[in-house]
Each structure stands twice: as structure tokens, then as C-alpha cells.
Amino acid sequence: MGVMSFAWHLPTMAIAVAVGLDLLLGDPSWLPHPVRLIGAAIELSEKRLWSGNASRDLCHGAIAAVVIVLAASTGTWFLIALAELLAPTLGAVVSVILAWSTIALRGLDGAAAAVEKALGHDDLADARAAVPALVGRDPQSLDRDGLVRAVIESVAENSSDGVLAPLLYLFIAGPAAAMAYKTINTLDSMIGHTDVRYLYFGRRAARMDDLANLVPARVSAGCLVVAAAIWGLRPLDALRVCLADARRHPSPNAGFPEAAMAGALGIQLGGVAVYGGETEMRPLIGVARQRINVSDIASARRLLWTQSIVAFVLMVVTRMLLRSLWTR
Numbered sequence: 204m205g206v207m208s209f210a211w212h213l214p215t216m217a218i219a220v221a222v223g224l225d226l227l228l229g230d231p232s233w234l235p236h237p238v239r240l241i242g243a244a245i246e247l248s249e250k251r252l253w254s255g256n257a258s259r260d261l262c263h264g265a266i267a268a269v270v271i272v273l274a275a276s277t278g279t280w281f282l283i284a285l286a287e288l289l290a291p292t293l294g295a296v297v298s299v300i301l302a303w304s305t306i307a308l309r310g311l312d313g314a315a316a317a318v319e320k321a322l323g324h325d326d327l328a329d330a331r332a333a334v335p336a337l338v339g340r341d342p343q344s345l346d347r348d349g350l351v352r353a354v355i356e357s358v359a360e361n362s363s364d365g366v367l368a369p370l371l372y373l374f375i376a377g378p379a380a381a382m383a384y385k386t387i388n389t390l391d392s393m394i395g396h397t398d399v400r401y402l403y404f405g406r407r408a409a410r411m412d413d414l415a416n417l418v419p420a421r422v423s424a425g426c427l428v429v430a431a432a433i434w435g436l437r438p439l440d441a442l443r444v445c446l447a448d449a450r451r452h453p454s455p456n457a458g459f460p461e462a463a464m465a466g467a468l469g470i471q472l473g474g475v476a477v478y479g480g481e482t483e484m485r486p487l488i489g490v491a492r493q494r495i496n497v498s499d500i501a502s503a504r505r506l507l508w509t510q511s512i513v514a515f516v517l518m519v520v521t522r523m524l525l526r527s528l529w530t531r
Contacts (some may be wrong), residue, residue, distance in 0.1 A: 206447040208378055209283050209287065209294045209295060209297075209298040209374050209377070209378075210279060210280040210283045210298065210378060210379045210441075211280075211377040211379055211380070212282065212376070213298055213299075213302055213373055213377045213378060214373075214520060215353055215519055216374050216466075217295060217298060217302070218302060218370070218374065219515075220299050221299050221300075221302035221303040221306060221373070222298075222303075222306060222308070222370070222515065224299070224303040224308075225303055225306040225308055225309050226308065226309055227305070227308050227309075227481055228309075228311035229313060230304075230307065230309075230310050233386050234304075236304055237275070237279075237286075237301070237304050237385070238304070238385060238389055239380065241271065241275055241385070241386050241389050242310060242389060242393065242406075244271050244274070245267075245271060245389065245390060245393050245394065246393075248267035248270075249393075249394060249404065250270065251254060251266070252264070252266075252267055253400070253404050257402075258402045258403075260403040260404040261403040261404070261406060261407070263404065264394065264403065264404035264405055264406060264407055264408065265406075266405035268387075268390050268407050269407075271386055271390065272383050272386045272390070272411070273383075275382050275383060275385070275386040276379045276380070276381075276382055276383040276386075277379075279301055279378050279379045279382040280379045280452070282297055282301065283297050283298050283301070283378065283379075284294060285482060286298075292390050294377065297335050297444065298377070298378050300376075300513035301378040301381075302373055302381060303384060304382075304385075304409060305369040305372075305373070305378070305381040305382060305384070305385045306360070306365070306366060306369050306370065307366065307369075308365070308366045308507070308508075308511055309366035310365070311337075311357075311358065311361050311362070311366065311507065312358075312427045312504055312507060312508070314333070314336040314337045314357075315337065315357070315358050315500055315503070315504055315507075316504065317333040317336070318330050318333045318337070318350060318354050318500065319354070319497060319500040319501060319504075320387050321333055322347065322351065322497045322500075323497060327346075327347065329348070330350050331343060331345065331350070332349075334350055334353060334354065337353065337354055337357040337358075337361075338353045338354075338356070338357045339478060340353055340357035340476055340477055341477045341478065341479070341480065344477035347497075347531055348483045348495050349475075351387050351495050351496065351497055351499060352470075352472055352474070352502060353476075354500050354503070355464060355465075355468070355470070355472065355495075355499060355500060355503045356461055356464075356472050356473075357428070358500075358503045358504065359457075359460040359461040359463070359464035359465070359488045359503065360454075360457045360460055360461055360509055361474075361509055362423055362427070362460055362507050362511070363416065363419050363420045363422075363456070363459075363460050364388055364456075366507075366511050366514075367419050367422060367511070367514045368384055368388075368415070368416060368419035368420075368423075368425065369381045369384060369385060370420050370511075370514060371418070371422065371514075371518065372384045372516060374518045374521075377481050383458075386414050387408070387411045388412060388415070390405075390408035390411070390412065391405075391408055391409055391411070391412035393405075395408045395409035395412055396409075402467050413456060416456040416512050417455075417456060419456075419457075420456035420459045420460060421459050421512070422514065422517075423459065423460045423463075424441075424445050424449070424459035424460050424462065424463040425463075426511075426513045426514045426517070427441060427460060427463040427464060427467060427506060428441045428442050428445070428463055428467070428512040429509075429510070429513045430467070430505075430506045430509035430510040430513055431463075431466075431467035431506065432503060433481050433503075433509055433513075434506065434509065436467045436468065436469075436502070436506075437466055437467050437468070437469055437492075438467065440466035440467065440469060440490070440492075441462075441463045441464070441465075441466035441467040442463070442466065443466060443520050444462045444463065444465050444466030444488065444489045444490065445459060445462040445466060446461045447462075448462045448465070448486070448487075448489060449461075449462040449463075449488075450486040451486040451488065452473075452485070452486065452488065453485065453486075458488065461488055462489065464503060465488050465504065466489055466490075466498050467487030467506060468487075468502055468503065468506075469490070469491075469493050470489060470492070470493065470495045470499060471487055471488065471489045471490060471491040471495075472487070472488045472489055473485040473486050473487045473488045473489075474487060474520065
């Protein structure tokens, strides 16, 4: 198999190995993570290019976003190409490692489990200390119900951003595409805000993220509906809430998995959120058929795992069908 094929087309078994590595090891501190380098590049670009002038920041922010995404994708290809030149099997190994770095299923589940465990012991201090790994809200502003709600919203949104979307891009165009997506997602989380500093500088990065997540977020919601059916929860409510409330969310994409999760669990998400001391009132999503409870975090985590399995199987089957049609 050629160098380009490893960078832009990763075999299904190799993707499965990358997923397995994430499940077994998560994001170990001893392994240099590409997102740290990407984050440093974003910080440097902001330091050098941000000016406070709207039109200049709009242009410079767009240039920085495009250059960083292209650099990450090209760098991924280069590493795989170099590894392939050194040894035929090394290219495959490097490809799998880079693919692994784009998936965050175990990390997401572990962060949610840490908050769940603290709340299970009625330790709000520990829960508030653990929640920043999931959300950017002010921890001290969250009471018990607020912590549960924040965790479930994060699990739902990041089931797409951290798991399904990277998997989809791995299946579509290999590690180079998945790393490009991861870069876009990191750009959005760092500069894709609407405050005074980033309104213009991060605007194009935010639009890139909206486009990159357009399909994954909706596929994620669909897989959550299936997962809810598998667990005997509320799949029809998940679908109804998704259709009724998803577009009420400030994000054009995050509302889909969050609405599906709210419907599946029979709870209501959204409402008051405090970021950096600023209070934000988000639209309510879902119908509160029951009061939100710590046990809902466990249910959300089960749905996360099941949704991920459903998505992986769906992608494998789709690839096989497309390959069959292509070779006819």
C-alpha cells in the first residue's frame, strides 16, 4: 500500500486498532499529543496577528485558520510518508497512532465518570473541581442539578466532536482529514467565540467548525436515537425533541446530539449558564418528564458508548457497500 493511501485512506482494521488504543489507553501523558502543538500554533498566531481592528482581524484570523489547518493536514501526511520511506510497516503504525490521537471516547467518558463519582459521594467541591475537564462554565456557579446538566450536555455535544466526527473523517479520508478536523475543532474552542476579542479574529474559524460538523452532528443524533432504542429508553422522544428543539440551540450543530440526548433521557437541558462571570440564558431543550438526577450521567455514558458502537458499525457497513458498488 502506498504512502498516500495510508495518509488519505486508512483500512478499516487500522481504524479499529486506533479505536482500541483509545479505549485501552485514552490520552496518556507520556505520549506527545498533536493538539498541544496545534494549540501552541493557534496561540502564536493570535499573539502575532490579533490587532483589535475589525476588518484586519477578520482577514488575519481567516488566514491563520486556513494555514494552521493545512499545516496540520500536510504535517500528518509528511510524517506518514517519512515513516513509509523508512520501513513499509512503519507508515501503517504511524498512521494508526495519529488516528488514535484524534479520538477521545475514553477521555470523555472518564471526565464524565469523575464528576458522577464525586456527586455520588455528595462531594460538590470535587465535582466542581472535575467539571472543567468537560465544560468551560464557572464551576462555582453550578449547583448539583447544574453540574449534572452540564456533564450531560457536554457528553452529548462531544459524542459528536470528540468521537463520531473524527471517526467519520478517518473513514472518509484517513488521518490527514481527521487531523484537519481536529485542528478546526481546536481553533473553534480557542478563538471561535463571540466576545469582543474574538468576534472578528475567530469568526472564520467558527464558520469552518460549523461546516465541518454539519454532517457528523446529525449522524450523531441519529445514532443516539438508535442507542436509546437499544437500551429501552425513549427513542421516539429523542427523535421528536431533536426535530422540535435542535435548531433552538445557539450552535447550528450542537443542538442535535443534545436534543436527542435530552429526549432519550426524558430531561430538560439548557437554561442558565455562566461563563467568565457572564450569565447566558440558553433556550430550553427537551421536556422534563422526570427530575434530573446523578443517575442520568450514567445513562448518558451508556448511550455514549452504544452510540459510538452503532456509528462505527454504520461506517464500516457503508464503506463496504460503497466499495462493492465501486468495484462492479
